[in-house]
Amino acid sequence: MMDEVYPIMLRLGRQRVVVVGGGSIAARKVNGLLQGGAQSVTVIAPQLCEKLQQLADEGSICWQAKRYEKSVLKSAGLVFAATDDRRLNEQISNDALNCDILVCNVSDGEQGSFITPAVARSNELTVAISSGGSSPALVKHMKRELEHNYLPHYDQAQQLLKRLRADVLRTDMNARQRQHLLSLAVSEAVEAAEQPYETWYASLYNRTVQVEGEDAENERENN
Numbered sequence: 337m338m339d340e341v342y343p344i345m346l347r348l349g350r351q352r353v354v355v356v357g358g359g360s361i362a363a364r365k366v367n368g369l370l371q372g373g374a375q376s377v378t379v380i381a382p383q384l385c386e387k388l389q390q391l392a393d394e395g396s397i398c399w400q401a402k403r404y405e406k407s408v409l410k411s412a413g414l415v416f417a418a419t420d421d422r423r424l425n426e427q428i429s430n431d432a433l434n435c436d437i438l439v440c441n442v443s444d445g446e447q448g449s450f451i452t453p454a455v456a457r458s459n460e461l462t463v464a465i466s467s468g469g470s471s472p473a474l475v476k477h478m479k480r481e482l483e484h485n486y487l488p489h490y491d492q493a494q495q496l497l498k499r500l501r502a503d504v505l506r507t508d509m510n511a512r513q514r515q516h517l518l519s520l521a522v523s524e525a526v527e528a529a530e531q532p533y534e535t536w537y538a539s540l541y542n543r544t545v546q547v548e549g550e551d552a553e554n555e556r557e558n559n
């Protein structure tokens with residue numbers, strides 16, 4: 337049984353990510369990293385599989401054609417120990433942990449400091465699913481289901497609510513009014529695309545101001 341885990345959404349940007357190993361599992365991790373916006377991925381391996389070779393050829397990743405040595409961890413922010421040698425993966429994990437670098441050990445999930453969730457994406461929505469290492473095949477299945485049957489349903493609502501929230505943040509509504517308006521909007525957003533944005537916005541605004549007015553009146557009466 338794995339310990340509890342704490343999920344976060346990382347902005348990797350130029351952060352240096354080091355992947356040790358160049359096989360199919362390393363390739364899957366690299367793919368996820370690139371999809372997640374990583375701009376500096378270095379792969380350390382004497383040999384690369386076809387997919388990684390292609391990414392190296394097109395300049396999407398950096399390849400150092402050599403065996404692991406501790407110095408490759410220098411200035412890394414994130415490390416994947418993804419060779420086919422369990423003992424080496426453990427060594428890499430310990431080296432990284434000793435330098436306070438976040439590390440994932442692909443041959444023993446309990447050994448590193450993080451594990452890789454399955455990730456379902458649809459536009460700006462990202463859902464990360466984890467079984468804490470107990471069933472990777474199940475989270476892979478759930479990811480597919482979310483991507484095909486669930487997330488697309490919210491695409492339009494997400495775009496609409498993004499615009500609405502930006503507009504609302506520009507008004508002089510107070511935090512309570514904003515919260516009221518936005519939670520009202522969420523309950524309507526899936527259907528809201530059928531009317532012009534301005535009409536919907538005005539309706540939300542009027543209802544929020546009205547409810548807030550009634551609330552303030554009730555408060556005065558109670559005091």
Ligand SMILES: C[C@@]1(CC(=O)O)c2cc3[nH]c(cc4nc(cc5[nH]c(cc(n2)[C@H]1CCC(=O)O)[C@@](C)(CC(=O)O)[C@@H]5CCC(=O)O)C(CC(=O)O)=C4CCC(=O)O)c(CCC(=O)O)c3CC(=O)O
Nearest residue numbers: 442443444445451452453454466467468469470472473476
């Ligand atoms: C702990 C973790 C560490 C980590 O890698 O981060 C880990 C560990 C291990 N996986 C193993 C096996 C498999 N892993 C997959 C698939 C995925 N594995 C992923 C994550 C994780 N795997 C982390 C936990 C995630 C969690 O549960 O929350 C996914 C979600 C994300 C990704 O890899 O990107 C990706 C699916 C997403 C996608 O495809 O999009 C499949 C299915 C398949 O390949 O079809 C199998 C075969 C079936 C099976 O065994 O269940 C083995 C045994 C190796 C051996 O036999 O030697 C270990 C070692 C161990 O158990 O510790």
Ligand SMILES: NC(=O)C1=CN([C@@H]2O[C@H](COP(=O)(O)OP(=O)(O)OC[C@H]3O[C@@H](n4cnc5c(N)ncnc54)[C@H](O)[C@@H]3O)[C@@H](O)[C@H]2O)C=CC1
Nearest residue numbers: 357358359360361362380381382383403404419420442443
């Ligand atoms: N976490 C996960 O999702 C999963 C993990 N696994 C584990 O992942 C391991 C790797 O699997 P694959 O990628 O399929 O293996 P693979 O055999 O395709 O690739 C192994 C890679 O490690 C490299 N390597 C070996 N010794 C090295 C060293 N000293 N320094 C640097 N690189 C070195 C090789 O050059 C090769 O590129 C498996 O042993 C298995 O335990 C397997 C399935 C899923």
